[in-house]
Amino acid sequence: MAAGDDVPEGTPAERLAKLVLALRSQGVTDPGVLGAIEKTPRDLFTPELFRERSWEDQALPIACGQTISQPFIVGLMTQALTLEPRSRVLEIGTGSGYQTAILSRLARLVYTVERYRTLMKEAEARFAVLGLTNIITRFGDGGEGWAEQAPFDRIMVTAAADEEPKRLLAQLKPSGVLVAPVGRGPVQTLIRYAGDGKGGFVQESLGEVRFVPLLEGTAKEL
Ligand code: SAH
Secondary structure (H helix, E strand, O other): OOOOOOOOOOOOHHHHHEEEHHHHHOOOHHHHHHHHHHHOOOHHOHHHHHHOOOOOOOOOHHHHHOEEEHHHHHHHHHHOOOOOOOOOEEOOOOOOOOHHHHOOOOOOEEEEEEHHHHHHHHHHHHHHHOOOOOOOEEEEEEEOHHHHHOOOEEEEOOOEEOOHHHHHHEEEEEEEEEEEEOOOOOOEEEEEEEOOOOOEEEEEEEEEEEEEOOOOOOOOOO
């Protein structure tokens, strides 16, 4: 392989525009969602080692053995959440904070929970750099939700639960929407739960995804 084979072509702006076009052709068509992706510099959320690959449609490793989600999945999940400008959103699994930043541009308030203190602190610093002031962070076990702030209009889970996330569904408003990867093992089903206003949910499968698992408790390491 010749040196430089891996160096991507184009300026970051050109590569971002290309990524947005690719997402649109794959079905992420909501102009608000595409606009939020366009406005959010993903290279701020990726580690130095992978920075060059920030505009590829791929999940990438971040600290603590976790991953920053693939842009297409971020777009798909955000679109499925059908956010409104007044929405109060709960996100479980802050990770790099990239998905959080996208949500914050489309919702009134975003509450986000992460079980690694290091990731939480790094994400907070990025929100400050971008001037995103409508994000409230918490270090804790997101599996428990955020009872003090419930109920939420929307909930997004960015780590895979073994089964239906009942405790989180209980913190959703009757006509709210929750999107989560559900299933054991490396491949899960992305599920959209839409409240029917009477305490039940209409479920829709949005396809197969690969997320890191939703683990219990907070991480003992940093
Ligand atoms: N949306 C993130 C994805 C991060 S990967 C991004 O694009 O960067 C999923 C994250 O969920 C990891 O950071 C992991 O530590 C976190 N996580 C897993 N189980 C959790 C739990 N019970 N509570 C809070 N965060 C959790």
